[in-house]
Amino acid sequence: xxxxxxTAYKCKKCGRIHFPFHDRCLDCIARDFEExxxxxxxxxxxxxxxxxxxxxxxxRTLKIGVVEFAxxxxxxxxxxxxxMGDLKTGMKLTAYWExxxxxxxxxxxxxxxx
Numbered sequence: 001x002x003x004x005x006x007t008a009y010k011c012k013k014c015g016r017i018h019f020p021f022h023d024r025c026l027d028c029i030a031r032d033f034e035e036x037x038x039x040x041x042x043x044x045x046x047x048x049x050x051x052x053x054x055x056x057x058x059x060r061t062l063k064i065g066v067v068e069f070a071x072x073x074x075x076x077x078x079x080x081x082x083x084m085g086d087l088k089t090g091m092k093l094t095a096y097w098e099x100x101x102x103x104x105x106x107x108x109x110x111x112x113x114x
Contacts (some may be wrong), residue, residue, distance in 0.1 A: 002096050003037075004037065004038050004095055005095065005097050005109065006019065006037075006038060006075060006111070007021075007036070007037060008035075008037070008038065008073040008075075009018075009021050009022070009033035009034070009035060009036070010034045010035075010036050011025040011032070011033055012030065012032040012033060012034055013025065013028050013030035013032065014028040014030065016028070016110050017036070017072050017074075018071055019074060019075055020035070021033075023085065025096070027037060031041055036071065036103050037071065037073075037076065038071065038073060038075060038095065039069055039070055039073075040060065040066035040069055040070025041069075041070060041091070041092050041093070041095075042068060042069050042079040042093050042094070042095050042113060043067060043090060043091070043092060043093075044065050044066075044067055044073070044079075044087065044088070044090065044091050044092075044093055044113070045056050045066045045068055045089060046065060046089065047063065047064065047065035047066070047068060047075060047084075047087050047089070048064060048065075049061075049062070049063050049064075049078060049084055049087065050062045050064065051062075051082075053066055054057045054099055056102070056103055057101055058101070059083075062078060062085075063079040063080075063081060063084065064076060064077065064078055064079060065077065065078075065079045065087070065093075065113060067092050067093060067095070067113060075095075075111055077091070077095070077100075077110055077112055077113055078100055078111065078113070079110050079112075079113045080112050080113065080114045081114075084102070094113065094114055095111055095112060095113055096111070096112045096113075097111065097112075098110075098112050100112060
């Protein structure tokens with residue numbers, strides 16, 4: 001598996017994990033953070049299917065989900081599944097960092113869950 005190229009931030013005072021970065025902790029307003037990388041398998045928290053996609057996508061619909069990594073980092077990305085009926089909240093998935101579309105003939109990378 002390729003390294004997941006996102007960074008989350010753990011408040012050194014209260015331990016809340018933020019992704020993306022916030023200038024202050026949303027719980028205790030501290031400003032001192034430790035950088036952490038998402039690790040381990042992911043658990044699906046929520047998902048949906050988008051039918052009205054912006055320009056640049058070569059698919060009819062896009063399945064996206066919010067997941068939680070084993071170290072409590074939460075993130076959103078595309079779900080690579082044929083049927084929405086195959087998905088259930090709480091199920092375990094694996095995260096990959098790979099191209100999700102092309103813009104100006106360049107790959108745009110993002111999270112993909114399988």
